[in-house]
Amino acid sequence: MLNDTIQVDIDLRGYAGWNSRHAVQVLDKVFPKDAPVQPSLVIVYFGGNDSSTPHSSGLGPHVPLQEYIENLRKIVDHLKSLSENTRILLLSTPPINEATITPNSDGKPTKTNEACQIYSEACLDVCRKMNIEAMDLWSAIQKRDNWQDVCFIDGIHLSSEGSKIVLKEILNVLKGAEWEPSLYWKSMPSEFDEDSPYDPIASDGKSTVNLSNWVFPDNDKWD
Structure with a gap:
């Protein structure tokens, strides 16, 4: 919600430690094809755990590259089937601060x-071939000065500074995407934006001011 009126409802589905194998197993549960309302936009991020160093036991979050690619394709195909108006944005794997990474029980770094x-x-590459929007987190994070020190809380998970970069890049995609209808916040209608006698009273004392589509000064950071 970017101003004082509701423009979108956001559902978060973040599962700690998951990889693309997990996602493929629950696609129908999280995004049922027979749901009465389908999402306008789904932002997908898998890769950070999939790209972990494989362990000799065969356990752990690592997913081989070709399987990872196929899993992304399955996820995208499922999301495309939900509705012709469901848009998809994939976030690519970000870098890490290797200096903070500890070895696993095989004596190898858990991530590189x-x-x-x-x-x-x-x-x-999957996004290019399937004609969907992508966000290059690998490059975006590294554009920040001292990114290794300021973009992570532990060398892997994003800090507030790292999260700001992600948000900015997502907004850039939404602003530039040629989607109809647009999902950029300034182009989206507000909910229940009709004039009302219950709105704030105008300076003339005889009418009211509809605030539904006002852009407040601190909203500039979302542009």
Whole structure:
């Protein structure tokens, strides 16, 4: 919600430690095809856990690259089938601060930037081939000065500064995407935006002021 009136309802589906294998298993539960209302936009992020270093036990979040690619394709195909108006945005794998990464029980680092970049490029390639919007987190994070130190809380998970970069990039995609209807916040209608006698009284003392589509000064940060 970007001003004082409701423009969107946002449902968050973030599951700690999950990879694309998890997602494929629950697609029909999270996004049932027979739901009475389908989402206008789905933002998908998998890759950070998939790109983890494989463990000799076969356990853990690592997903081989080709399976990861196929899982992304399955996710996109399912989301496309929900509605012709459901838009999709995939976020690619971001970098990590390797200096903070500890080894696993095999004595290997749990994550590497080499793997993160490979999975990021694979995600972007899927988006190009399937004609959907993508956000290159690998590159976006590294544009920030001292990104290794300021963009993470632990070398992997994003800090508030890192999250601001993600938000800015998402808004840039929404602003530039040629979607009809537009999902950029300034182009979206407000809910229940009709004039009302219960609105604030205008300076003439005889009418009211409809605030539904006002853009307040602090909203500039969303532009």
